[in-house]
Amino acid sequence: MTDIDKKYGIKTWKLTDSMESEEEILEYLEECAKEDDGGTLLLHAIGKIAREKGMSQLARATGMSREHLYTALSDNGNPSFRSLLSIINSLGYSIRFVRKHPSSQTTVHV
Secondary structure (H helix, E strand, C coil), X not given: CCHHHHHHCCCCCXXXXXXXXXXXXXXXXXXXXXXXXXXHHHHHHHHHHHHHHCHHHHHHHHCCCHHHHHHHCCCCCCCXXXXXXXXXXXCCCCCCCCCCCCCCCCCCCC
């Protein structure tokens, strides 16, 4: 059990044990992304998903070494945005931006 697991009360689990569909995995990622912790929980979740789906396959898909992936997705990891996007895309997901407070209107002048 890692420090992140302890902080958030996450028990050791495998995705296949607790999540039966891709929709459930997406819901898990979305909930982790809502946490206001600088992305720590989301990175932890992506790491769990990557390990479950296979780091060797992910290394081939991203062009990164397995060692680099393990380091980047560790609890102390700090991957570049480019690396994180490559990992997310290679896992078959994408990032979507939504307005945090839909009622507020922001005008941008360029």
